[in-house]
Amino acid sequence: MPDLKFGDAAPDSEECSAIDALVAAPTLDRRGERWVIGGRTREQEARHLLLPGLHALQDAMGWISPGGLSYLAERLQVPIADAYGVATFYDLFHFDPPGSEQPVHHVCVDPVCAIGNSGSYIAELRAKGALVHESPCLGQCERPPAVFIQAKNGASSDLSDIAQSPAAVAADGPLRLLKRIRHMEGSDLQTYKRHGGYTALQAAIETGGAKIIEVLKESGLTGRGGAAFPTGIKWESVAKQEALPKFVVANADESEPGTFKDRMILENDPFSLIEAMTIAGISTGCEKGWVYIRGEYTTAAQRMDRAINEASASNLLGAGILGSTFNFDIEIRRGAGAYICGEETSLFNSVEGYRGEPRSKPPYPTEQGLFGQPTIVNNPETFLNVLEIVNYGVDHYRSAGTPESPGTKLFCLSGDVLHPGLYEAEFGITLRRLLARAGGVTGDLKAILLGGAAGSFVDSRQLDMPLTFEDTREEGLSLGSGAVMVFSTGVDIATVLTRLAKFFREESCGQCVPCRVGTVRQHEVLTQISNRKPTTREDVLLTEIGSVMTDASICGLGQTAASAVQSAIQLGLLR
Amino acid sequence: MTRDTKTDVTFSLNDLTVTVPEGTTILEAAREAGVEIPTLCWASNLTPVNACRLCVVELQGSRTLVPACSRECEPNAVIHTDSERVALSRKMVLEFLDTTNDLTESPDLQNLIDRYGADSSRYSKPKRMDEDVKIEDDLFIRAYDRCVLCYKCVEACGDDAQFTFAISMAGRGSDMRVSTEFETPLPDSACVYCGNCVGVCPTNALQFKAEFDLRQSEDWDPQRQTSTDTICSYCGVGCTLEVHTQDNEIFKVTSPSDHSVTSGHLCVKGRFGWQYVQPPTRRSPTNH
Numbered sequence A: 001m002p003d004l005k006f007g008d009a010a011p012d013s014e015e016c017s018a019i020d021a022l023v024a025a026p027t028l029d030r031r032g033e034r035w036v037i038g039g040r041t042r043e044q045e046a047r048h049l050l051l052p053g054l055h056a057l058q059d060a061m062g063w064i065s066p067g068g069l070s071y072l073a074e075r076l077q078v079p080i081a082d083a084y085g086v087a088t089f090y091d092l093f094h095f096d097p098p099g100s101e102q103p104v105h106h107v108c109v110d111p112v113c114a115i116g117n118s119g120s121y122i123a124e125l126r127a128k129g130a131l132v133h134e135s136p137c138l139g140q141c142e143r144p145p146a147v148f149i150q151a152k153n154g155a156s157s158d159l160s161d162i163a164q165s166p167a168a169v170a171a172d173g174p175l176r177l178l179k180r181i182r183h184m185e186g187s188d189l190q191t192y193k194r195h196g197g198y199t200a201l202q203a204a205i206e207t208g209g210a211k212i213i214e215v216l217k218e219s220g221l222t223g224r225g226g227a228a229f230p231t232g233i234k235w236e237s238v239a240k241q242e243a244l245p246k247f248v249v250a251n252a253d254e255s256e257p258g259t260f261k262d263r264m265i266l267e268n269d270p271f272s273l274i275e276a277m278t279i280a281g282i283s284t285g286c287e288k289g290w291v292y293i294r295g296e297y298t299t300a301a302q303r304m305d306r307a308i309n310e311a312s313a314s315n316l317l318g319a320g321i322l323g324s325t326f327n328f329d330i331e332i333r334r335g336a337g338a339y340i341c342g343e344e345t346s347l348f349n350s351v352e353g354y355r356g357e358p359r360s361k362p363p364y365p366t367e368q369g370l371f372g373q374p375t376i377v378n379n380p381e382t383f384l385n386v387l388e389i390v391n392y393g394v395d396h397y398r399s400a401g402t403p404e405s406p407g408t409k410l411f412c413l414s415g416d417v418l419h420p421g422l423y424e425a426e427f428g429i430t431l432r433r434l435l436a437r438a439g440g441v442t443g444d445l446k447a448i449l450l451g452g453a454a455g456s457f458v459d460s461r462q463l464d465m466p467l468t469f470e471d472t473r474e475e476g477l478s479l480g481s482g483a484v485m486v487f488s489t490g491v492d493i494a495t496v497l498t499r500l501a502k503f504f505r506e507e508s509c510g511q512c513v514p515c516r517v518g519t520v521r522q523h524e525v526l527t528q529i530s531n532r533k534p535t536t537r538e539d540v541l542l543t544e545i546g547s548v549m550t551d552a553s554i555c556g557l558g559q560t561a562a563s564a565v566q567s568a569i570q571l572g573l574l575r
Numbered sequence B: 001m002t003r004d005t006k007t008d009v010t011f012s013l014n015d016l017t018v019t020v021p022e023g024t025t026i027l028e029a030a031r032e033a034g035v036e037i038p039t040l041c042w043a044s045n046l047t048p049v050n051a052c053r054l055c056v057v058e059l060q061g062s063r064t065l066v067p068a069c070s071r072e073c074e075p076n077a078v079i080h081t082d083s084e085r086v087a088l089s090r091k092m093v094l095e096f097l098d099t100t101n102d103l104t105e106s107p108d109l110q111n112l113i114d115r116y117g118a119d120s121s122r123y124s125k126p127k128r129m130d131e132d133v134k135i136e137d138d139l140f141i142r143a144y145d146r147c148v149l150c151y152k153c154v155e156a157c158g159d160d161a162q163f164t165f166a167i168s169m170a171g172r173g174s175d176m177r178v179s180t181e182f183e184t185p186l187p188d189s190a191c192v193y194c195g196n197c198v199g200v201c202p203t204n205a206l207q208f209k210a211e212f213d214l215r216q217s218e219d220w221d222p223q224r225q226t227s228t229d230t231i232c233s234y235c236g237v238g239c240t241l242e243v244h245t246q247d248n249e250i251f252k253v254t255s256p257s258d259h260s261v262t263s264g265h266l267c268v269k270g271r272f273g274w275q276y277v278q279p280p281t282r283r284s285p286t287n288h
């Protein structure tokens, strides 16, 4: 008798085949074996298949049943209460029978889509009898109202395939990062190679990792996922670690409201991400890479998967890449609806099959990251910059931007601008010029939310601020993920603020008290204030809620959950 | 690294110079120096999860406050355990808990609420953890409206003690709860009734049934209670038991958390095996 108890619910045959296809029955001989020895080993080997297993059940049945979960948990030797705890962490898993074969329409109700008529779209869908779930930002803010259709048997879709692709991709100055994306010139291997693909990897194999890290450090490249940490230093510290194995992770969980750049990269230029991750691997001694893609990005995941297969078939992944002695493989992990899984340590837990709760730092990922091993985590945009630097050198790279913010940046423009879309510009471009590139504001400008929900509001007084790390830092702002959400005077900012507060309330992982309760209290006070100036009592309360979240939360989610609200109050946007 | 090569760390704690062995947490160093830091989710017999954030202190040069219970002392650090920033954070954490949970059976938290001036009346209609008491057996009850989600029971049931994994955190954010799979009642779950979860719960959310019955019948009276140490007679391990009685009737059995054998944890026999001394039918008419 095994020591773990998995419950009595029996699985359906469809559930069994979904799980059997993913993970074989354990070959361990368990006779007379204590679970703390045999079972524990099995758990460590197999637990990372929990999230794919949950996807398999949801995809086959439209929900996760007690029988299905119990079958999966037993197969992986994961305690069933734990498996339930993990499954209920994610928005895309359901625990009641759907009651119909209809797909679920997840419609975005975050600010850009809210002003882009998601309300009437939802009403229309409901009138037609569709199943609708209100969703946080779906990363399609350039085409509101955004929808993600969750269906069974691999039929889920974010409609990127049939959207006019790719919507408004433009540059101020020469295109660097977006040069292939604009015409989808990176979507299959031959075209990718014709447009300069794989020259950087060849060069990296020839010059060696030490040189690559040197060049990265000289380039001044910093992370584009929000924290702006120097990439060369991150790679160097992983290269120095002696523990093996080591991992490279591309963080494409992209769920910051107003941000859609990584989706466009993965959909239209997947090989560039593969090439850059491979360079990271050979430069730092990692032989395994993971791409963590948010669950709603179905098109991106399919194209990434296809590209990985194509690269593997052409000796660009796998053993002895391009005839060298280097080995590198990439595996995809799909998220399942949780903004917090973009936080790097939460992402590790998610991949490993645990609840996506952030870990405390230190230790940092470069020392103990994925599976407790040294790990490089970078944003896809950061990886794309590496190719530019390796291909064209430091001087060329630094010829754009400012000394402290060299190179170019991707900006996601959405909301009240004429041409919402993805824009590449040199660091130092002003907000005014960026808005002009997007065809200007439709109506009169009221406020811009810079950096997403975790960012801050600015108004017309800050239009001439150069968009660089140093200038925004000086103003107490942050470029964050590069989201620029534009609101005209027609927009009710109070509603926007309440929605942002709700976003944090719903996306908090719940682990720490300041954020789990603080985000709820902040939302409650804002709902009570609605559209007027806060009273002194409310103002003090919001400030104090904000300060404990900022000061005492474990991770960046709680630490920035008051930022937009506080900036809106300071700008006098509530009146 | 062997013990004798372990180096010492010298740093400043509330303007005092303190030296401790490498690897000591700020909390341990502070207690050694006689500086008090409140804790909630920390326990000496469990791995720190640093989730409640009641123990945060100010570390010079750090953007945010740091949790004393799990952060190790660093050379030359400058730490303040009672600055204004720290006091504000603690007050807010206490207000957050007090507006969410029933803390009437948590005297330590009540004292802290007074000390930090936490004022729950500032919040209008805060969302609370409202849940009915779960009474599923005669051994212990679960009153999750008192649960502050400190992870202690989950750790005790899992790899910090029991390795049964009957309960886990489930859900996310403000919907988070301690739960079995699909909220299956405990008797049908993997639970083996060791009671270790009850032993570590800081808010009486988990409570032995005998204690619960006494409190329900308003007969609960700490004045009439005593605790007697004995050794469990069931097996050869020899766990120390603390038998708690009121008017000579047992209402709970615990073990000291610093005990070298048990670390405070017991098995079902030591925890509940007293019923042969005192059949539960005497107090719980529901049990036959």
Ligand SMILES: Cc1cc2nc3c(=O)[nH]c(=O)nc-3n(C[C@H](O)[C@H](O)[C@H](O)COP(=O)(O)O)c2cc1C
Pocket: A222, A223, A224, A225, A226, A227, A228, A229, A251, A252, A253, A254, A255, A256, A339, A340, A341, A342, A343, A344, A345, A377, A378, A379, A380, A382, A383, A555, A556, A557
């Ligand atoms: C709540 C939260 C969500 C995050 N989401 C993302 C994300 O979707 N993508 C990303 O690259 N980084 C995200 N980050 C930042 C990551 O933790 C990490 O800093 C980043 O992936 C490092 O890559 P970089 O150095 O290339 O920026 C998030 C951070 C927090 C606190």
Ligand code: SF4
Pocket: A340, A357, A358, A507, A508, A509, A510, A511, A512, A513, A515, A516, A553, A554, A555, A556, A557, A558, A559
């Ligand atoms: S700050 Fe929020 S999201 Fe981060 S660990 Fe705490 S509860 Fe979770």
Ligand code: SF4
Pocket: B153, B156, B157, B162, B164, B165, B166, B167, B190, B191, B192, B193, B194, B195, B196, B197, B198
């Ligand atoms: S009594 Fe023991 S086995 Fe049951 S939930 Fe509590 S710790 Fe787990």
Ligand code: SF4
Pocket: B146, B147, B148, B149, B150, B151, B152, B153, B154, B178, B197, B200, B201, B202, B203, B204, B205, B206
């Ligand atoms: S039931 Fe008790 S021990 Fe468990 S999380 Fe809640 S407060 Fe902590």
Ligand code: FES
Pocket: A108, A109, A110, A111, A112, A113, A114, A136, A137, A138, A139, A140, A141, A144, A146, A257, A258, A259
């Ligand atoms: S997709 Fe709706 S706001 Fe981003």
Ligand code: FES
Pocket: B038, B039, B040, B041, B042, B049, B050, B051, B052, B053, B054, B055, B056, B067, B068, B069, B070
């Ligand atoms: S006691 Fe340190 S965070 Fe809870």
